[in-house]
Amino acid sequence: MSRSIIVASNRGPITFERGPDGAPAARRGSGGLVTALSGALQEAEGVWVAAAMTEGDREMAIASRGGRIQHDEGDIAFRLRYLDIPPEVYDGYYNGISNGLLWFAYHYLWDTVRSPTFGADVAPVWESYVDVNRRFAQALAEEGDREGGDTAFLIQDYHLALVPRLLRELVPDALICHFSHTSMAGPTYQRMMPAQVHDQILRGMLGADVLGFHSPMWAENFLLAARQLPGVRVDLARSRILVDGRLVAVRIHPISVDARAMREAAATQRVRTLRRGLNRWRNNNRLIVRVDRLELTKNIVRGFQAYELFLRRNPDWIERVRFLALLSPSRVELPEYREYTEACVAEAARINDELGRPGWSPIELRAKDDYEGALAAYGLYDVLFVNPVIDGMNLVAMEGPLLNRRRGVLVLSRNAGAFGRLGRYALGVNPFDLDEMSAAIGEALEMPVDERTRRARGLSRLVLANPPARWVGGQLEDLERALRRRPVS
Ligand code: G6P
Secondary structure: OOOEEEEEEEOOEEEEEEEEEEEEEEEEEEOHHHHHHHHHHHHOOOOEEEEEEHHHHHHHHHHOOOOOOOEEEEEEEEEEEEEEEHHHHHHHHHHHHHEEEEEEEOOOOOOOOOOOOOOHHHHHHHHHHHHHHHHHHHHHHHHHHHHHHEEEEEEEEEEHHHHHHHHHHHHHOOEEEEOOOOOOOOOOHOOOOOOOHHHHHHHHHOOOEEEOOOHHHHHHHHHHHHHHOOOOOEEEEOEEEEEOOOEEEEEEEEOOHHHHHHHHHHOHHHHHHHHHHHHHOOOOOOOEEEEEEEHHHHHHHHHHHHHHHHHHHHHHOOOOHHHHEEEEEOOOOOHHHHHHHHHHHHHHHHHHHOEEEEEEEEEEEEEEEOOOHHHHHHHHOOEEEOOOOEOOOOOOHHHHHHOOOOOOEEEEEEEEEHHHHHHHEEEEEOOHHHHHHHHHHHHHHHHHHHHHHHHHHHHHHHHHOOHHHHHHHHHOOOOOOOHHHOOHH
């Protein structure tokens, strides 16, 4: 395919931090998106447009004077364009609307008796959100122009929901896919957003030719929400939408992880050393592991409580099992995230206080960004505990089974997008039900070895069967199909 690819996302594939010599040095992000897209970008010699998030990024953006930065690293290469956005505008767009409002709405995070209450504070942050989306659309139009027009635009996530429409206004025949990496709430819940935000977000996304989701659950919720907009016709059976005389296809493309890259990353000397250290630390205990961002959707507190319940009901497991929680700090600008972090730490401390024994604590909580530590822990778990309240996909549930060496069992929330793919080899749980989660921990720890083997093999087979290239490839095919369906002008 000769079409060039232009990707847009809030967080770029790499960030620049000032190195010891004072010069900005690149650090690759650990996100699944980079992995999934890097292959396609390389083939198509594509461009990636992202917001400058660190001081280092900003310096690079200024030094490149709005141009492209070439980044080569091992077998990946990018051309990057960073947008240098004034900090107060970025704050309204990222903390105010993206993470403070849309993230809450899409993940059912409000405690509706008390929140949300929208007041005069919404208008200015909404203005910032529109402003940043406009800057992205403008930059994409310019980059498309430089590429000579034969371009596919792949726009990522809720930060950039208005970009499809804004870009279409600038480049009416642009070929646009917007992909949501989050879950989508049902239409009633989405209507809790201020009406103009709700409508404009939906209409913004509808500027695309193709809208991608990780799971049929989220696609269906989007279709139902869009159906409420005047002048928009939704064909639920064919999963497509007619708006402004254009067809928008709503499609499912579950993202995956790059098995080869992960196995290489887990085979380094550093990870081996960490793995040996962890193995000594676990001693003769069985090991339950969780790996998460310190994120409201991840359900960390209830996870600890379910484990506590398990230990109280099965005291013979005391001093025979340990729960290692590797949690990386996230979105610390938002008070809800800071409070949640405190709640996680306090709950682990309480359980350790009440159930600990000399030389043995039931929970080990490590709150830091430690991807290599996670790779080491993946090798060693007997139970991988993934219990989000709700989750667009969840890559931990895929990474773990690829690297685990102990035929570990996956306990997985039925509300994670990943459950649709992996559920038949996992122990499914309702993330709100301590009783069910605690029983699943028991079942996982007691499971006979041949059953564990069957499930562990099934999981890694499913992950290997869906390489990341398929995720991008599917979207590009959808776009070609959309192009063929367009009326000839
Ligand atoms: C989710 C979103 C991503 C986002 C990531 C980390 O997975 O779908 O778009 O990048 O969380 O969040 P952050 O705010 O740190 O970029």
